[in-house]
Amino acid sequence: ACHIVWFRNDLRVTDNKALSSACADPEANVLAVFTATPEQWRAHDLSPRQITFIHQNLLELRHSLAQLAIPLICHTVSDFTQAAQWVLDFAQQQQADHVFFNRQYELNEQQRDQWLINQSTSFHVHAFDDALLLPPTSVTNQKGEMYQVYTPFRRAFITQLVTTDYHSAPAPQARGEKLTVPAVSTLFDYDFVDIAPHFPAGEHAARQQLRQFCRLKVKNYSQHRDIPSIDGTSQLSPYLAIGVLSPRQCLNRLLAENPHVFDSPDSGAFTWLNELIWREFYHHLLVAFPRLCRHQPFIEWTRYIQWNNSKEQLKAWQEGQTGYPIVDAAMRQLNTTGWMHNRLRMITASFLVKDLLIDWRLGEQYFMQRLIDGSLAANNGGWQWSASTGTDAQPWFRIFNPTTQGKKFDPQGEFIRQWLPELQAVPDKYIHSPHEWAESNQLKLNYPKPIVDHKQARLNTLEAFEASKRDS
Ligand code: FAD
Known part of the structure; x- marks a missing residue:
């Protein structure tokens, strides 16, 4: 019998339900496949760091599978439609009896899998809840x-x-002599980027x-x-x-x-x-609520908010040049490492939406394009929480004060100084409002003044939310 395991968001051999089930029959010939889908990844805003991380982990996975005598076949197509088609063709070509995979819950992913299930006349599809x-x-x-x-x-x-x-299941037993891993060290073509040494690949x-x-x-x-x-x-x-x-x-x-x-x-x-x-x-x-996968807010009336379309302000936020040190340090952490601390994700998201009144979807997209841990569910959830458009979100009239947040969570500006070398000399007391210090000492800082006044911005946002609620 031939069993195919389609790896997607489950790049490990331990505690992997699809893999364990495929290996349950000791006689079966088990083949592992992975489909790289660069066009689809682009459409989903996957970050180059995450794609690189996927690739690094695939190399590790290939190695671990080889120890179990299971070959990994990696094939590049453009999108999910082609990926499912390729798996179908491959399974038929190999005369597979069974195809195993772990479910993904996003809309396009579910549609892709459903298509394969509908087409699978010559083999059985086994889908698992594993993630x-x-x-x-x-x-x-x-x-x-x-x-x-x-x-x-x-x-x-x-x-x-x-x-x-x-319980978590151990890796399946080796099915024979371990395979020699092919010398090729690129499993799909991509402009790979550097990843922080913080995140070594492999399970x-x-x-x-x-x-x-x-x-x-x-x-x-x-x-x-x-x-x-x-x-x-x-x-x-x-x-x-x-x-x-x-x-x-x-x-x-x-x-x-x-x-x-x-x-x-x-x-x-x-x-x-x-x-x-x-x-x-x-x-x-x-x-x-599949509408969450379609760029729609959970709370209906928030659809009518009149957002601020300022490209310059969006860019200042993206680049960490808003003049609010905690926001800027956080954005530079994201831009440099692809990871951002949870408290800072909340502060920066709140700043974009509630201080700049910029559409949360632009922030969600920017995060996705940068994060090494990008996940539609968590990212969308976090953004809709911060923007007060989601289920059980921050109430819309509660607005973080970015300066107070900075003082509370980075009192001495330790984190800020790590990412904003231009504020190195500012005393702790002024680290959250460095221009106050610079002005009283007649110094010039190579750091922008706050691009908005928080008090005023807060009032504008309250008004925009109220208007949208009233008119909906
Ligand atoms: P830990 O504090 O160690 O938590 C352990 C694990 O729990 C995390 O690795 C993560 O998988 C999960 N987790 C923690 N907090 C959350 C949360 N609030 N929501 C969902 N899962 C959580 N997380 C992502 O994994 N991917 C994202 O794309 C993402 N985008 C976010 C966007 C915004 C605006 C916000 C506010 C939060 C977002 N989060 C996201 C959630 C959270 O910030 C990160 O999971 C967390 O910072 C990751 O660091 P950690 O592994 O050290 O977390």
Whole structure:
């Protein structure tokens, strides 16, 4: 028998349901395939860093699969339609009996998979829920509907989770002599970019980082997670986003170090689990409300907001030249590394939408084009939360003050100085309003003055939201 495993967002051999199932029959000839889809990636705004990271992890995956005597065939097409067609043709050519894959929950991805299922007359398709702790549509309220508020979702989620089998499976056994890995070190053509040494490729490195985090950092997570100058979060998002690590592996490691996590709501471990459940929440929402995959706001009336179309202000935000140090430092972190601290994602998103009154979709897109951990569910969820257009979002009349946020979460400007060398000499007291200091000392800073006045901007935004709500 021939079994084909179609790898997509699950670039690992451990705890991979599709791979494990394909390997369950010891006699089967197992082939792994991956389809690179550069046009589709462009249409989905995948960042060059994430594409490079996918490639690096594919090389690692090819190596791990070779140890199991499973070859990885990587084929380049332009988009999802062609990818599904190629898998169909390949399966027929190989006279495959079974094709295995793990589900992806975004709209285009689901359509692609459905097409293959409909066309598969000569083989069986086996699709698995692998990317989340609990599959979408499985956690519902008493009416059988998806929750629209996070806290009751989490409560129901945990109740269900503890009665579910969430063990993580080991890698399948080797199926024969290990294969020699071909010398070619490029699996698809792309203008690859440099990636921060922070994110070494491969599931081994990811698991190591997970282990370290759960052993050393998770206990302080509640106190440290909001301080960008502290390396207090797991930084596992790039691995989770492309499935080099599974959420079950995260949960099991967390439980190994903190067996009572479910009963310790005040612990760092629980706070971290809570973030993993936000990840689930946003994925479940995508499936329950497919309009979220179509650039539409969750809250209908926010569609009518009259956005500010200023290209210069958008550019200043993108480049980290707004004159608000915490915002600018954060944007430079994103531009330089492809990763941004969660607190800063909230601050920069709020600034774009509520201080500049620029359409959140432009911010969402810019993030996606830069992030190494880009994920439609989490990115869209985070943006719609910040923009007050989403489910259980920040209420629209609550507007972060970027200066106060900076003072609160980077009091001495440690993080700011790391990214804004032009503010090196500014004393701590003025690091969040450097021009005040410069002016009183008659110095000239090589740093822009605030591009908007926060107080005024706040009033304008409140008015724009109110008008849209009233007129809808
Ligand atoms: P940790 O604090 O260690 O959390 C562990 C894991 O939980 C993360 O790796 C991530 O997978 C998940 N997680 C944590 N917070 C959230 C959250 N709020 N929503 C969903 N999942 C979460 N996360 C992405 O993975 N991809 C994105 O494209 C993305 N875009 C965002 C955009 C905005 C505007 C905002 C406000 C948040 C966004 N997030 C996104 C969520 C969050 O900022 C990152 O997951 C987190 O900063 C990653 O760092 P970490 O791995 O150290 O997280």
